[in-house]
Amino acid sequence: MTKPLSRKVALVAGGSRGIGAAIVRRLHTDGAAVAFTYISSAARAEDLVASLEGQPLAIKADSADPEAVQRAVATTVEHFGRLDILVNNAGILIHGMVDDVSVADFDKMVAVNMRAVFFAIQAAVRSMGEGGRVITIGSVVADRTGFPGSSIYSMTKAAITGLTRGLARDLGPRGITVNNVQPGPTATDMAPTDPALAEKVRSLIALGRLGEDREIAGLVAYLAGPDSGFITGSSLTIDGGYLA
Numbered sequence: 135m136t137k138p139l140s141r142k143v144a145l146v147a148g149g150s151r152g153i154g155a156a157i158v159r160r161l162h163t164d165g166a167a168v169a170f171t172y173i174s175s176a177a178r179a180e181d182l183v184a185s186l187e188g189q190p191l192a193i194k195a196d197s198a199d200p201e202a203v204q205r206a207v208a209t210t211v212e213h214f215g216r217l218d219i220l221v222n223n224a225g226i227l228i229h230g231m232v233d234d235v236s237v238a239d240f241d242k243m244v245a246v247n248m249r250a251v252f253f254a255i256q257a258a259v260r261s262m263g264e265g266g267r268v269i270t271i272g273s274v275v276a277d278r279t280g281f282p283g284s285s286i287y288s289m290t291k292a293a294i295t296g297l298t299r300g301l302a303r304d305l306g307p308r309g310i311t312v313n314n315v316q317p318g319p320t321a322t323d324m325a326p327t328d329p330a331l332a333e334k335v336r337s338l339i340a341l342g343r344l345g346e347d348r349e350i351a352g353l354v355a356y357l358a359g360p361d362s363g364f365i366t367g368s369s370l371t372i373d374g375g376y377l378a
């Protein structure tokens with residue numbers, strides 16, 4: 135049976151671990167040729183490559199550097215000959231109360247969570263045609279933050295909702311869809327490690343558990359696939375009822 139993404143080429147920005155690695159695995163399983171970027175987790179990137187038959191392409195590229203992001207897009211197109219799906223997953227959360235946020239931390243979160251997303255998309259859509267798919271991993275914090283100390287992170291994720299709507303308008307006439315996936319608390323390295331806070335977060339989720347990375351990847355695969363062609367400019371929440 136033909137796989138839903140056979141003959142498609144995907145790039146996942148930030149694919150070495152957590153939700154990004156699950157997206158790499160899922161798009162690969164669905165038949166796409168996949169490239170992904172990483173910056174610090176070289177060993178985990180190597181393990182991921184080795185674990186997948188046909189082997190995805192791992193590219194070291196710092197999302198804080200727009201030129202590195204654009205080079206990663208170019209490398210993917212050179213290697214695979216085309217690009218159909220871009221997933222912007224790389225993201226960082228640096229906690230800080232209003233009195234403590236430094237200019238450096240503010241700039242780093244904006245650079246990785248927002249600026250990189252735009253410039254990756256700008257580079258990627260040059261190679262995309264009808265049927266192209268752009269998916270960014272935002273967060274439920276765009277709608278409700280819930281806890282103190284994440285104002286700048288929430289700002290960057292809320293910005294993705296506006297960017298997604300604007301780019302959907304720019305790219306709709308070219309047959310390219312642009313969507314935003316907003317996970318709720320998901321069991322990755324980014325989840326709270328403090329047991330009391332982890333329990334508090336869990337208690338706010340209607341289903342009583344954190345999301346799994348493969349569940350977020352499933353929604354991304356749907357948006358990347360052939361059945362989602364009429365969805366664009368949307369922010370889709372996947373949070374086990376955290377916002378319910």
Ligand SMILES: NC(=O)c1ccc[n+]([C@@H]2O[C@H](COP(=O)([O-])OP(=O)(O)OC[C@H]3O[C@@H](n4cnc5c(N)ncnc54)[C@H](OP(=O)(O)O)[C@@H]3O)[C@@H](O)[C@H]2O)c1
Binds near residue numbers: 171196225226317
């Ligand atoms: N986990 C949650 O509860 C949750 C909820 C809502 C939204 N999200 C969002 O989902 C996305 C993935 O989160 P996660 O939980 O999987 O986080 P994670 O486990 O911390 O993984 C983050 C990924 O992003 C990559 N990355 C970070 N900074 C980078 C940079 N400067 N350049 C290139 N790659 C970089 C990391 O690569 P290296 O390891 O190589 O640094 C890693 O692959 C993020 O955008 C996050 O904001 C997460």
